[in-house]
Amino acid sequence: MGITIALAGNPNCGKTTMFNALTGSNQYVGNWPGVTVEKKHGKLKGHRDVTVTDLPGIYSLSPYTLEEVVARNYLVNDKPDAILNLVDATNIERNLYLTTQLTEMGIPVVIALNMMDLVAKNGDVINVQKLSEAMGCPVVEISALKNRGVLEAAEAAIKLAEANAASHTRHTFCDKVEQALSEIEALTEGRVPERNERWYAVKLFERDAKVLEQLNLGSHAHAVENLIRACEEEMDDDAESIITNERYEYISKVVKSSVKKKRTGMTTSDKIDRIVTNRVLALPLFAVVMFLVYAIAMGGWTISIGTMGTDWANDVLFGDWVPNAVGNFLAAIGCADWLQGLILDGIIAGVGAVLGFVPQMLVLFLLLAVLEDIGYMARVAFIMDRIFRRFGLSGKSFIPMLIATGCGVPGIMASRTIEQDRDRKMTIMTTGFIPCGAKMPIIGLFAGAIFGGSALVAVSAFFIGIAAVVISGIIMKKFKAFAGEPAPFVMELPPYHVPSAGNVLRATWERGWSFIKRAGTIILLSSIILWFLQGYGFVDGVFQAVEDNNNSLLAIVGNAIAWIFAPLGWVGDMAWKATVATITGLIAKEEVVNTFGVLYHFAGELSEEGNEIWPLVAADFSAIAAYSFMIFNLLCAPCFAAMGAIKREMNNTRWTLAAIGYMCLFAYVIAMIVYQIGGLIIGEVAFNVFTVIAALLLIGLIYLVFRKGYQGGGERLRAVDAARAEV
Structure with missing residues (x-):
């Protein structure tokens, strides 16, 4: 029987790198049923019966964004055999908030402490044993970027899943919260599923509408509501804030006992950010970076390698080689004139016009992938947020619009990075x-x-x-x-690091191949239709091929x-x-422009303008x-x-x-x-x-x-x- 491991973690914690390292080329990408959040799953290297599912990057399981809803529904309804929780060890306190929620799900959890090489470089020390005891689950040190400890973390998750031993030590909330949760559990009289007992109790306390509906408390609903309201009045706060505060208090104690920070000064990333995110310098610097990206990918300068590739594809590949080769072949086999027209003037001319832009797209995707892997694009969204919010848009909206100056297709695709569904x-x-x-x-x-x-x-x-x-x-x-x-624009700015060649090339290929597939299908069909409509009509009441487009x-x-x-x-x-x-x-x-050329009966080759x-x-x-x-x-x-x-x-x-x-x-x-x-x-x-x-x-x-x-x-x-x- 197969084993399913869910890979969960905060955005920018190295989850994509980890997923790629675990699955290699055995990946499948799609959308979660009914939603636009991307779903990735693949077979674990060396384990044909183990599937790794990459959950969207989230900060919590509170259902406020579409990604959080998807992640929560998957864990509750699909029930993976184990959760591999990727934690950014350089920012462990923020990352452990999600961990406290995952360990309440009743599903075996393995914590993978990522970026441990940076932790060691900073002179910090994390006591893995104490952290494991406090969180009630195994902890494995890894460096996803350098592919260290990755498979070991997966093996630990497999072992835990096989043993089906979810031995989680529940963290201790304050007495009032603990008492309230115990009484809520008692009031449900067994309606709470045993496996997710604690998680359901917490969600009841937070008045989670979906959980209340699922449990169907009936006559107990009023008693539960009174109990929660009394607890809130006594503690002078709302239930959700009580839970959140207690989580952070507990996390603070865990970090204090298991993490020792040596360096108190600014890190290299902090020093760079003083310039990159500076209120005065940020926008001019960003303009320079994007100008260089555009110049290299789509400009008309000596450094514009993307334009060189596109010019070659348009003028040589699809302008000379392919039409001549196909034309000679069709003539040699005695192909009918109408079929030659369809293939040469319809399919090759139409599809080739779009595929000719592939070199520019690949260069653009490559450069953007480098900027993303370095950590710069996260800063761009942060910089633009204060401007775009004035017009009701998220800072992340700027990136799709910037990319769209080159091509609308990847620009629209880039909108999936926006968490809020309405903003997307x-x-x-x-x-x-x-x-x-x-x-x-x-x-x-x-x-x-x-x-x-x-x-x-x-x-x-x-x-x-x-x-x-x-x-x-x-x-x-x-x-x-x-x-x-x-x-609210909340994003952990990842530390800067040298981009991984594998990640960059993989991201470039995935985006490029998606563009090629769409171009080759939609444009192919539309080119055939256009060729037919332009080439045929009625002359003297007879339907036939026409020379005059009128x-x-x-x-x-x-x-x-x-x-x-x-x-x-x-x-x-x-x-x-x-x-x-x-x-x-x-x-x-x-x-x-090409249509105007045809309609104005220009017989030669029309220039771009x-x-x-x-x-x-x-x-x-x-x-x-x-x-x-x-x-x-x-x-x-x-x-x-x-x-x-x-x-x-x-x-x-x-x-x-x-x-x-x-x-x-x-x-x-x-x-x-x-x-x-x-x-x-x-x-x-x-x-x-x-x-x-x-x-x-x-x-x-x-x-x-x-x-x-x-x-x-x-x-x-x-x-x-x-x-x-x-x-």
């Missing part, structure tokens, strides 16, 4: 507003064709994206689903729905072309209509690959549709206001009914920004209910 949803719904690299050709096309290459137009695109994030954050926080202050199915679709965008200034001969370009932009934003068709674009678009088109395509729903990422991270069809719908609606409203009001001001648009509608929309937008938001009480309980509803 809001970040996903606004990250797509940030102009990504794929949107740059759109900006370049209209800046060059209409605005004489004005740099202000390009810069304004970034400010529009940022403004959309800020405005959306303010508006959303006024509604019940997102109401309340962002979750006769294609795509043109029919464009003309049929172009009226929707008339209030945005997309009128006349360019209306259906702008509509079709927008539709293809949903497949991949790079397709907008499409300067070959600038005169034709300038003839069709007025300045204000061009700006309206640019704004809509920058703010509306992202490409199919990013939509797929939204679906995966939301893990809920209704929320996915809501996110995409909100982005499209917001983009439409802003584009209409810009065209109708802006055009009226500069004299390009005559006063009409849509001008009135645009003015009303502007007033409505201002009202939503400044109105008083939802004021419902029990913010913390709402977070719990929302998380439980997800699970």
Whole structure:
């Protein structure tokens, strides 16, 4: 019979490193059923019958964040055979809070003291024997980064699970709490499961709604409530605070008896943080670091190795080698013309356009993985929190938005690091507003064709994206689903250390492969559909392949729905072309410029910014209509690959549709206001009914920004209910 070991610990305690060391390549990644929290499990090296499950990084089992709910439900309902509790030995007092909760679960626990090499380097000493006796479970010294003691800790957990001997020494609460718990246990008359007896008693004392519901106390409920209330009145505090204080008092005694600190001065990490997290220097330093990351991954400089790789992939691999090789092969076997067109112009051209960005993505993921492993990215979230909180966003929201400047897909994926479910949803719904690299050709096309290459137009695109994030954050926080202050930003800043090559490469590959899989599936299907719609249509009532795109199915679709965008200034001969370009932009934003090239009958190879068709674009678009088109395509729903990422991270069809719908609606409203009001001001648009509608929309937008938001009480309980509803 197989054994399951749950790996639990605080964020940044080295849990991921530990999991990778235990399982190697025998890992499987998915989501917990019904929620977006990532689930990892794998087979223990050398033990085919032992499965290691990596629980989300949490500070406690109190069910206030989605991660805590998931971890608690897994331990209570799935009942693993043992818990391997990873503890950061350099910050042992904070980490042991979770340990006190885990040892109450009635499940065998082994404490793995991680970073013991740093403890020794600091001159500190931890008496493992005393710590083990105090906590009532085995304690093993390890260094996950250096792969020392890792398997020994796992073996200890296996041995404990096999023996099924959960010999936990219960820590002693104050007399009043102990008495209350004993009487609560008696009142339940056996309804409390023996294995989790103590844990259920504590949760009853804390008035945990879910536990009260599970136990169904019936006639005893009133007596239990009176007992708890009397205890709170006598101790002049609420039950949860009583438990928390007693935990910390006990932990303080344990640490005092088993840990001896030698060094009292500042550590190396503390000295670095005096600069890195300095109120004045932090942001400029962060800007420099991110500039270097962007320059190396996606810039246009000599050091931009990511761009070099992408240029080679686009120009050589997918621009020459693959098309020529496949074309020659298809010609040699006598493949039908339509099938050759599908494979070369549809599949290879479409999928290759996206896969060409893989080198840039891999370099970006590699650099970010290095920064994460060093410990710097935790500082970034801390730095940005005080700024983002002003707009109702968490400091962790900044990282997804920063990554999205390169590509929206990994940016949306990065939102999973945000603990609070509502903050994570809001970040996903606004990250797509940030102009990504794929949107740059759109900006370049209209800046060059209409605005004489004005740099202000390009810069304004970034400010529009940022403004959309800020405005959306303010508006959303006024509604019940997102109401309340962002979750308190609590994070242990891990000590700086040299990155592990294995961790960095593994993280890079996992993120890169996820991007490649989505690109290769979603883009493949959309490229085939686009090829068919562009290449076929009705000529003289006969359905056939067409040479003139004006006769294609795509043109029919464009003309049929172009009226929707008339209030945005997309009128006349360019209306259906702008509509079709927008539709293809949903497949991949790079397709907008390429579509214009096709629709304006440019036969040669179009440059990235499409300067070959600038005169034709300038003839069709007025300045204000061009700006309206640019704004809509920058703010509306992202490409199919990013939509797929939204679906995966939301893990809920209704929320996915809501996110995409909100982005499209917001983009439409802003584009209409810009065209109708802006055009009226500069004299390009005559006063009409849509001008009135645009003015009303502007007033409505201002009202939503400044109105008083939802004021419902029990913010913390709402977070719990929302998380439980997800699970």
